[in-house]
Structures are given as C-alpha cells and as structure tokens.
Amino acid sequence: MDNSIIKKPLYNRIILKISGEIFQVYDICKIDVKILKSISQEIKRLVNIGIQIGIVIGGGNIIRGSMSKNINISKVTADNMGILATIMNGLVLRDILNNLSIKTCLMSATKTNSMCEDYNLEKVLDCFNNKKVVIFSGGIGHPFFTTDTAACLRAIETQSDVVLKATKVNGIYSSDPEQCCNAIKYRRLSYSYVIKKEFKVMDLTAFILARDHNVPICIFNMYDIGVLYKIVMGQKIGTMVGALNK
C-alpha cells in the first residue's frame, strides 16, 4: 500500500486556482463548459467529504493584460477587461456548480451590482461554515495584478491550508518537458528557489506573498482524473512550493 495515502484529509480549507487556459476553446464564448463540468464533479467530491473550498477563477481564456499591445489599447484597459473576463467565467462556473446541487456563492472584488456578491471576508467564512463553495472573481480588483496573486491573497485572508494551482502540466520542471527529454520534475521547491529562478508557472508577486505568509502552493495537472481528491487526501502529486531550505 502507498504510505503517502492517509485516511483523513490533509487539508480542511483550500483555495483552488483555475486558470482560463484550462477551459479555453477557440469558438463561441471561449469557455470549454465540458472541462468546467468535469472540474465541478471533482469539486463536488471534496464538498462531500467536508472540505471548505474557495475557487479563484482566471480570465486568460478571454483576455490578459499582456495582450494590450497586440490590440493597441492601454494596459489598464486590457487589465480591466481581464478582470471582467474573470467575472464572466465565474458566472459560468457558478451555474455549473449549482446545476450539480453544490451550494455556491459568487463574489467579485469589483462592484457588479446584482451580478454577484461583493467580496466580504466575513461572508466568505460564513459560506465556508455553511458548506458553500465560494468563487472569487475579479482578481484583487485592480489592474496590474493577476488572479495568481488573488489566490494567494485569499488564502492568507481566509487562513486556508494550501493554494492548489491547477495547470496543464503536472508540476514545475527544470526545463520545458515538451522540448527537453532530460527535463526533471521537482517534487518540492522552496519559495526562495522559485523566486530566484522566476519560473513562469505563477507570477512573482504571488510567490512572494505566499512566502511572506507561509502559504504552501501545490502545482498540478487539472486534467488528471480524481486529482483534487488525491491531493487533499495526501498523495504527493505535482510540485509543492513551501518553506524549505533549498
């Protein structure tokens, strides 16, 4: 038997960061609803075992601030569009979760009137205690930031146990595994190492925030079936970034 599997969940409260690239398609609406449905099924499994879940949703499937130059608009405008994109994705995800009978509250860091709730920490904790999943949209609500930073910020505020950063690869490699057959996958890395190496998997502001508040980050492949459950139950999956002496 694999000793890394433990019976009780390793984490009680998690922040799951879902990037837009995971559910990106290149047709109408730019949202692969099928992928979001399968992620939602995984989330349901965690809800059923009592895990408190906050989801920070990205917007990169629709627009990122870095695209401002391509379309000749200011960075602030593109960032604001990116913030709106995260809200659009959040609306879709909320409906999918609701359709699976998962109680869900969609919050936004930026005011949207009746579209979603304003971000409010007290309300978030209330939701968690009432087995409601909280979707955090709107990033941190300001241009020049990303939803990775929002994920670390929300994890700190809500005193979550871990940030689970869902990607298309199963961790951090020494070089691009698709280009280089000798690429080594790291199981564990220190904050200082990822900050020094400037790995592109997450932005530096996010890593620095996580380091300063000692929030562990697990980087893993969201397309692996059952992956969220395995991580929460303690299987060593992906790359764990934390306070090591490396």
Ligand code: UDP
């Ligand atoms: N964004 C922002 N402030 C935030 C969060 C997001 O300005 O607090 C903008 C930024 O332009 C970013 C875009 O929204 O590129 C989409 O977010 P992100 O790139 O984090 O999405 P992901 O890559 O995770 O899908």
